[in-house]
Amino acid sequence: MRPLDRVRSIKVKFGAVILAAVAMTLVLNEVGLALNVSIQARWLLAALLSLGLVQLLAHGMTSPLREMASAARAMARGDYSGG
Numbered sequence: 001m002r003p004l005d006r007v008r009s010i011k012v013k014f015g016a017v018i019l020a021a022v023a024m025t026l027v028l029n030e031v032g033l034a035l036n037v038s039i040q041a042r043w044l045l046a047a048l049l050s051l052g053l054v055q056l057l058a059h060g061m062t063s064p065l066r067e068m069a070s071a072a073r074a075m076a077r078g079d080y081s082g083g
Contacts, residue, residue, distance in 0.1 A: 002060030002061075002063060003057065003060060004016060004017075004057060004060055004061060005060070010061070013057075013061055016057070017053075017054055017057045017058065017061075020053055020054075020057065021050040021053055021054055024046065024049055024050050024053055025046040025050055028042060028045055028046040028049065029042050029046060032045070
């Protein structure tokens with residue numbers, strides 16, 4: 001899954017990742033406040049979920065680089081089949 005594929009600029013992609021993490025943190029904080037969850041639990045949950053979201057988005061952003069590196073290694077071995 002690569003939700004940021006339609007965005008061409010890496011700067012915009014990084015901005016979107018940061019914005020998504022901050023937005024998730026803010027929403028979790030507000031929900032935690034409404035449910036009377038301790039600040040430590042809110043911070044921990046927000047950190048864990050934000051890191052998970054960033055990992056998911058970053059994986060999609062870097063998968064084309066991994067594919068190119070794999071193709072380059074194959075070509076270095078003399079494999080030009082492309083698959």
